[in-house]
Structure formats: C-alpha cells, structure tokens
Amino acid sequence: MKHLLKMLDLSSEEIIEILNLADQLKYELKHGIPHPHLKGKTLGMIFQKASTRTRVSFETGMYQLGGYPLFLSANDLQIGRGEPVQDTARVLSRYLDGIMIRTFAQKEVEDLAEYGSIPIINGLTDFCHPCQVLADLMTIREFKGRLEGLKMCYIGDGNNMANSLIVGGLKTGMTVSVATPADYMPDAEVMEFTKGFDCFEHTTDPLVAAKDADVIFTDVWASMGQESEKAKREIAFKGYQVNDDVMAQAKADAMVLHCLPAHREEEITAKVFEAHANEIFEEAENRLHAQKAVMVKLMAE
Numbered sequence: 070m071k072h073l074l075k076m077l078d079l080s081s082e083e084i085i086e087i088l089n090l091a092d093q094l095k096y097e098l099k100h101g102i103p104h105p106h107l108k109g110k111t112l113g114m115i116f117q118k119a120s121t122r123t124r125v126s127f128e129t130g131m132y133q134l135g136g137y138p139l140f141l142s143a144n145d146l147q148i149g150r151g152e153p154v155q156d157t158a159r160v161l162s163r164y165l166d167g168i169m170i171r172t173f174a175q176k177e178v179e180d181l182a183e184y185g186s187i188p189i190i191n192g193l194t195d196f197c198h199p200c201q202v203l204a205d206l207m208t209i210r211e212f213k214g215r216l217e218g219l220k221m222c223y224i225g226d227g228n229n230m231a232n233s234l235i236v237g238g239l240k241t242g243m244t245v246s247v248a249t250p251a252d253y254m255p256d257a258e259v260m261e262f263t264k265g266f267d268c269f270e271h272t273t274d275p276l277v278a279a280k281d282a283d284v285i286f287t288d289v290w291a292s293m294g295q296e297s298e299k300a301k302r303e304i305a306f307k308g309y310q311v312n313d314d315v316m317a318q319a320k321a322d323a324m325v326l327h328c329l330p331a332h333r334e335e336e337i338t339a340k341v342f343e344a345h346a347n348e349i350f351e352e353a354e355n356r357l358h359a360q361k362a363v364m365v366k367l368m369a370e
C-alpha cells in the first residue's frame with residue numbers, strides 16, 4: 070500500500086490491518102502510551118474545500134505521532150493560481166513525507182500520486198471519502214463486534230460517501246443496500262464493482278433498503294461544491310430522510326451513522342440524530358484513530 074486514493078485500491082486484508090492498527094492506536098492514546106511512529110516527519114494538508122473533522126483530526130493525529138502537519142489552503146498555494154498539480158507534486162515531494170489532499174476531482178489526487186514520490190492520502194473528493202469510511206468501519210466493529218454478515222444501508226445521494234461505503238462494506242463482508250433517487254446513482258465504476266456481489270442491492274425506496282439493517286447511514290443532500298443546486302436537490306431528495314419510518318424497518322438495535330456535518334430535518338430528523346448521537350460522535354472521533362493508522366502504514370519506515 071503506497072497511497073490511500075480510494076477504497077477500490079485496498080484489499081480486504083489491508084482494510085482490516087488498518088482497522089486493527091487504529092484500534093491499537095486508540096487504546097494507546099486512551100492509556101497515555103506514547104506512539105511516536107512519525108517522529109520528525111511532515112505531512113502537507115492541501116484543502117480546496119472547507120473542513121472541520123478532516124483538518125483537525127489529521128493535524129492532531131500527526132502531532133500525536135511525533136510529526137509536524139502543515140495546513141496548506143489551496144487559495145494561498147500557487148495551485149490556486151493555476152500551477153499544475155504535476156509540478157506541485159514534484160516540488161512538495163522534495164520537502165514533505167506525505168500529502169493529504171481534499172479537492173473536487175479524483176484525477177487531481179491520482180495525478181499527485183503519479184507525479185509525486187511520497188504517499189498521497191485522499192481527504193475527500195467528489196468521487197470518494199476513504200478516510201471517513203475507514204473510521205465508519207472501525208465504529209461499526211467497535212459497537213457490533215464484527216463487520217462480516219451485518220447489513221449496512223445507505224440512504225441519500227450516490228456520491229462520495231455512498232461510493233466509498235459500498236466498496237468498504239462489500240470488501241469487509243457486509244451486505245450493502247443503497248437507496249438513491251434514479252438520477253443520483255452511485256458512480257458507474259462502483260456499480261460495476263458491485264456486480265460481483267450477491268449481497269448488494271440498489272433501490273429507489275429508502276424503506277426497502279432499510280429492511281433489517283444493522284447500520285443506517287446518510288449524508289447531506291447537497292455536498293460541497295453543489296450549493297447552487299440546493300433548491301433542485303431539496304425536491305429530488307424529499308423522502309430520502311432517516312426518520313422513525315426508516316428506523317422501524319431496520320433491526321431494533323440498528324446503529325445510525327453520519328459523516329457530518331448533518332442537516333437536521335433534511336437527510337435526518339433531529340430525533341433520530343440525537344437518539345444515536347453517541348454512535349455518530351464516536352464515529353467522528355474515530356477519524357483521528359483511523360487516519361493515524363493510515364499515516365503510520367504509509368509513512369513510517
């Protein structure tokens with residue numbers, strides 16, 4: 070494993086190794102056991118979009134591992150003035166030990182990896198959000214004790230979160246059911262990947278997808294960069310809400326997860342959100358532990 074660009078690139082074994090290391094690093098942090106695996110290393114963090122969790126968890130995580138994080142706003146880099154990503158990659162590779170990037174096009178992340186010579190970590194693109202899904206899988210395992218055989222249901226837009234959850238769920242032996250409007254399907258490459266799995270289902274009906282689910286996921290109706298489509302999306306996604314009716318279809322002990330930020334009374338009701346707040350905020354915390362595991366796997370000697 071040289072980079073973390075998308076879940077499709079990871080083997081099932083690599084995913085489990087990351088989750089095991091994340092559990093260990095969480096334990097060490099909670100018990101005051103130092104773990105300076107990246108002493109003296111630097112991580113550049115390029116942000117073309119806003120962030121609370123990704124920025125703070127990577128920055129803190131790098132510090133806890135003994136390394137140094139640099140926040141690089143795209144607006145202040147020459148990349149924001151048109152310097153090609155290919156050149157940025159070759160320059161930053163000479164200063165840094167790793168790069169985390171949050172941007173729009175997946176190709177930009179893939180280009181960084183191709184032209185640079187240091188590990189690249191995808192901190193969200195329009196296509197996928199692998200760091201989030203590793204934290205999500207870690208959280209499910211923590212609450213349910215296993216992944217294999219559980220049913221994960223995703224309700225909402227078929228974009229970055231759906232794409233990564235589908236691949237991460239199927240690669241770890243989960244049954245995955247997804248409800249999206251017909252015009253907001255998961256990416257074609259991801260749908261192609263699902264063809265090898267009997268335990269995958271796509272429907273346009275949230276109540277069908279939620280049937281007997283162990284875990285229910287949702288995400289915002291309008292993602293970053295789609296602000297101008299807000300009104301159109303409010304119409305398209307009406308009914309794609311995690312509410313009491315959806316929860317009534319799921320198992321009685323079903324978990325609810327949300328990558329956050331959440332829009333109450335849009336994709337999830339305040340009532341369901343608060344009833345599952347302990348799971349959702351543990352999930353947010355687990356970003357820290359899962360990403361530390363990724364950085365150690367990629368950047369430690």
Ligand code: CP
Nearest residue numbers: 120121122123328329
């Ligand atoms: N879930 C997530 O990636 O949050 P941020 O946008 O705050 O980083």
Ligand code: NVA
Nearest residue numbers: 229288292293328329
């Ligand atoms: N789908 C959301 C996820 C945010 C973490 C977005 O891309 O804005």
